[in-house]
Amino acid sequence: MNGRIAGINEKSNRMIILTDYGYTFGICNVDYMQLDNVIAGELRSNGTELLTNITSGDDFVLDIEAYDCSKEAALSLLNAD
Secondary structure, eight states: OEEEEEEEETTTTEEEEEETTEEEEEEOOOTTOOTTOEEESOOSOSEEEEEEETTTTEEEEEEEEEEEEOHHHHHHHHTOO
């Protein structure tokens, strides 16, 4: 499955990815991530997934905490304190 990075919170290493099913929210090292990067891998699971940033060619680990979220829910998770 592919998705696009739709939001990044650099202070808390959080990211949301827009997929065909809604938004996936997770925690990872976002230092080298950019908005609109294309991400490939299992984006509809709870737990740790090894994903590929197709745009940069790098693999990374994402701790997925929610998937198939609405935009409002994803933004709330992304910006939670």
